[in-house]
Every structure is written in C-alpha cells, then in structure tokens.
Amino acid sequence: MTQDTVLVVGAGPSGLTAAANVTAAGYKAVMVEKEDTLGGAPILSGYAKLVPSGEWAKDAIGRMVKRVEDDASVTIHKGAKVTKLDGDAGNFTATLSNGESVAAGAVVLATGFTHFDSINKPEWGFGTFEDVLTTTQMEQMVAAGKIACPSDGRVPERVCILLCVGSRDRQIGREWCSKICCTVSANLAMEIKELSPETDVFIYYMDIRTYGLYEDKFYWKSQEEFKTKFVKARIAEVTASGDGRLLVKGEDTLVKRPIVIPFDIVVHAIGMDPNADNPEISQVFGVGLEKHGFIERAEHYTNTCGTTRRGIYSCGAAYGPETIDDSIAQGAAAAGRAVGDLHALVQKAS
Amino acid sequence: MAIHEKSLIEDERLLEHDSLVVDGVDVSGHWNTMITPRTIKDYDDDFEAKIQSYVGGENVHRCWQCGSCTNSCTMYAQNVQFNPRYWIYLTRLGLTDELIKDKDIIWQCVSCNKCTNICPKDVKPEGVMKALSHWMEEEGITEKSPSRIFDEEFADQIYAHGRIEDSKVLKNFFKKTGQPLVQGWLVEFSKRMMKGLPIAHGMRMGLNLVFTPKTKSWGKTGEVLQAYVREQKEAAHG
Numbered sequence: 001m002t003q004d005t006v007l008v009v010g011a012g013p014s015g016l017t018a019a020a021n022v023t024a025a026g027y028k029a030v031m032v033e034k035e036d037t038l039g040g041a042p043i044l045s046g047y048a049k050l051v052p053s054g055e056w057a058k059d060a061i062g063r064m065v066k067r068v069e070d071d072a073s074v075t076i077h078k079g080a081k082v083t084k085l086d087g088d089a090g091n092f093t094a095t096l097s098n099g100e101s102v103a104a105g106a107v108v109l110a111t112g113f114t115h116f117d118s119i120n121k122p123e124w125g126f127g128t129f130e131d132v133l134t135t136t137q138m139e140q141m142v143a144a145g146k147i148a149c150p151s152d153g154r155v156p157e158r159v160c161i162l163l164c165v166g167s168r169d170r171q172i173g174r175e176w177c178s179k180i181c182c183t184v185s186a187n188l189a190m191e192i193k194e195l196s197p198e199t200d201v202f203i204y205y206m207d208i209r210t211y212g213l214y215e216d217k218f219y220w221k222s223q224e225e226f227k228t229k230f231v232k233a234r235i236a237e238v239t240a241s242g243d244g245r246l247l248v249k250g251e252d253t254l255v256k257r258p259i260v261i262p263f264d265i266v267v268h269a270i271g272m273d274p275n276a277d278n279p280e281i282s283q284v285f286g287v288g289l290e291k292h293g294f295i296e297r298a299e300h301y302t303n304t305c306g307t308t309r310r311g312i313y314s315c316g317a318a319y320g321p322e323t324i325d326d327s328i329a330q331g332a333a334a335a336g337r338a339v340g341d342l343h344a345l346v347q348k349a350s
Numbered sequence: 351m352a353i354h355e356k357s358l359i360e361d362e363r364l365l366e367h368d369s370l371v372v373d374g375v376d377v378s379g380h381w382n383t384m385i386t387p388r389t390i391k392d393y394d395d396d397f398e399a400k401i402q403s404y405v406g407g408e409n410v411h412r413c414w415q416c417g418s419c420t421n422s423c424t425m426y427a428q429n430v431q432f433n434p435r436y437w438i439y440l441t442r443l444g445l446t447d448e449l450i451k452d453k454d455i456i457w458q459c460v461s462c463n464k465c466t467n468i469c470p471k472d473v474k475p476e477g478v479m480k481a482l483s484h485w486m487e488e489e490g491i492t493e494k495s496p497s498r499i500f501d502e503e504f505a506d507q508i509y510a511h512g513r514i515e516d517s518k519v520l521k522n523f524f525k526k527t528g529q530p531l532v533q534g535w536l537v538e539f540s541k542r543m544m545k546g547l548p549i550a551h552g553m554r555m556g557l558n559l560v561f562t563p564k565t566k567s568w569g570k571t572g573e574v575l576q577a578y579v580r581e582q583k584e585a586a587h588g
Contacts, residue, residue: 259390
C-alpha cells in the first residue's frame, strides 16, 4: 500500500513539520536525512537563540526532533540519500543509498539550503585571518557563552558584522536577498553585547531589511537598547593592521569618505545558497530548478507547495531563502497538499 | 605637474613648502605639493554617550538616517551646509573632527522644532543641535557666548564673596567681552541714579567697589559650593 505513505526528504524545521503533519492526518511518513543527526541547519550549524522566539535552537528544534522520533508512524533513515525514484504520483518507489527501498504515494522535498562559503569572497579575509568569522561561527561562540578573539583569546573591543556576504552580489552570481541575515545580525549584536558588555558592535549595511515585526523587536532594540551602531558602507576589503587587529576598508556612503577602521573580530553575515546537492536532487527526483538554483515552484495560487513534477512537493529554504518560522508553516502546508492529493486519488479510485 | 584643482581640496589637507630638499633633490615651490588623505581612521566610541549627557541629546542613538530632520529644517532651506541628519551621524560614530568643521553653523538652529515633530524615531534633533552647541562651547571649540561670560563672572563673585557687586560684575563683563567701560547709556543711568542718592549710601557703594566685603560668616561656603557645581558637571558630562 503506497498511497498511505509520504516520503519526506530532509529533517530540518520544514521536513520535521511535514512528517508530523502527515502522521497527524492518519498517514505514514518515511524520513530520509543525509546527515546522521536530525534537526537540519539550526542543529548541524549550532545556532544560538532563534529569531524571533529567542529560544535556544537545541531546545526549540530539539522538541521538533523528539516529536518525530517518538512518533510510531514515522520511519527514519539517517545518513541516507534517495538515489533513485521510480513511478508516478500515488505510486512512487524510492531507492535509498543504504540499500532499502521505500514505497510512497507522495514526496515532500524539504531539502533546505547550504550556507554561503565565505572563501568565495576572499577580499573580506575569511580563511586568511583567524579573527574573521561567519555568523554561524559567531552563533556557536555565543552558544558557548564567551566572546573572545580566536587568534589570541582576548576580549574584543570592537566587533563588526558585514551584511550581504554571499547575497545581493552579481559578482558571484548571488542576485537574491537572503532575507533573514539583517535580523539575525541585529539579534547577534545584542547577544554579543549581552555576553561582553565592553564590546562595541558595528553593523555595516547597504540596506536594513528587518521586515514585518522584526523591525522594532530586533533592529530598533539592538540600536536603542544595545547601542549597536549601524554604518552605511559596503566594505571593500579586510586586511591586517600589523598590531594584531583587522582593518576594515570601505566608503562610508553617508559621510562620503573612505574609512579604514580597526576591529578585533569581523563577522560575515553569510547568505543562503541553494542546497549544494540541488543538481543531484533535481536529477534524482525529476524536478526543475529555478534560475538561481533553488527548487522551482509550481503555480502557487492553486498548486501551493508544488514542484514541476506531480506528486512531489516542496517547502522551506529549498524554494529560496526562508526563515525558520515560515519553513515550519510551509512544511505543514506541504504535508497538507501531499495527504490531500493522496486522499483525492483514493476517492477517485473507489 | 602642478595640482590645478586645489580649489576642490580643503585647505588643511594641502601641504606645501616654500623650499624643500628630498634626497638631495630640490623640490621647492609647487613641485612639493602633497595632499593628506581624506580617510577616516577611527571612531570615538565614547562621544555619543558624551552628547547624550547634555540636555536634548538623550535620544541621538536612535537615529537611522532617514533625513526627515534635514528635509523639514528651516535652516537647511537657507543653507544646505546646515544638515542635522549628517551631524547626528557624525555624533553617533564620534567623528568629532568633521563636526568641528561645522562649528560656525551648528548653533544657528532656530529651534522651530519641525524636525522634532517629524522624526519617526523620536530622536529630537533640535535637542541634539543644542547639545552639540553646548558641548562645543564647553570644550572651548566655539567662543563663549556673552551670556555665559556674564554668568561665569556672576558665579565667580558669589563663590569668592557670597554676594555680587553690581558695578564690578558690569565692569568685568565689559572687559571680558571687549566692550568700552564707559558707555553712553551707563553714564546716563549712573547720573540719574546719583541724583538724590544719600551721600552716605553713595560712599558705601564706592567703598564696596574698592574693598568688596564678604557676606557674614561666608567662610568656606564658596569653596563647597564651587566643588558641588564641579561635581555635578562631571557627573553629567564626565
């Protein structure tokens, strides 16, 4: 019986939600996760407190993982990939890299994204200087509870966060806004200040996109209560000062002057790339990719969470940069689409 | 080649020597013209808090540079160099050298408060203009205003004697502000005052002007008062 089972690929926030919603509707879910750990990017990259709830990632996402692990109707394959998918909507057979095969009526691709690799912007010093970090590394430092320069362990006098690293940059073929980095950075600035009150945090921006309710809760709060300084400049280069600090060069566009400012830690607010496995995913599942390389969305108004192939649905950051909250909502929507369409198939057949 | 576009460069950035020999080569005259870079090398991290300690500057950290203040500004309509948005930015980053360049216009704010009413973040830009003016006056970046000179003379006499001597306040104020001691209105004023003044009273005034007596049992009150005022100022502005 394949029409009572939904195959969910990826066990991040959207996939975990999809699986839980599939079983809540009385169907069975099979989860396939390529890593050995469930939870997706927030767990694998060790995020600190989540936006906007302020809950620790390991607590919030941990609850989602537990819900699925405790669910008898969910079969979980960790450390496995789908290598082949045969059949059609209502009657798929997936072959897994662990040798098993799964029969399912629908597939939800909750395959997420890949963090931008800062090595691709060498002028900003990542990989060259120890004290140049990414937001995920800084989140890990916050989660560990101590703000210090990786080079020599000193407490930084000044930290700057560079926005749009790997986003909004035609030079490197990333023409999208990663949507969440502004808010995450404002939140990170507050967390740094909280742990290390003597550290001043600067955010170098082109625009600030803390949309919706993130505006006052993150942007205003970090500026007004935590004294984060927002400086309008796209940084040109990060170099060494010669005395152990970093020099951040750019143009302050509001003063119309070149700046060369010393910092102790430079943080790259890295964007969301399409999942690096998307070419493979596209081939295995027979779904199209949109021009940036994310999963191509079907007509949205009446085919919500659809892809270019019938019976295969998607959700969350697989479609493009997405917040955790919206990924969760879309995971629930994709599950609804999958079981709804399966139900319709059964009705039609009887 | 000589630099022809010097008009575009601030005077203080142009370095010229009448005669200069570098490595045995005579580069006298315009051949040695150098231009110092415009690069901003550092921020003064404490400056924002300093301006916040002045009345009116409390909310300067809220600014997000929308430019509503400048757009609504009465003075900006007269002079585009008068740009509250820009000065608030400089204040936030502590770019004091840039602020000081505009020391002769910041005080021109007419307090119409159009900026205060339009500001979406409640920065109170008019207050920031006042705070900046007071900071500049206190740091000696701008000259003391006549009213401040008068106040200081007044207070100094109180500290010293527990009382003021009107004619001495006036005399010292004129001296410090470079005004002639004999002024038409004052002569007329004195003449009218002397008319009908009891001789004994006039003599006492004269004596007071020369000897300046202290208030009874003034003792160390002046010192204590002065110390208190100084403490209060330091507590407010560091």
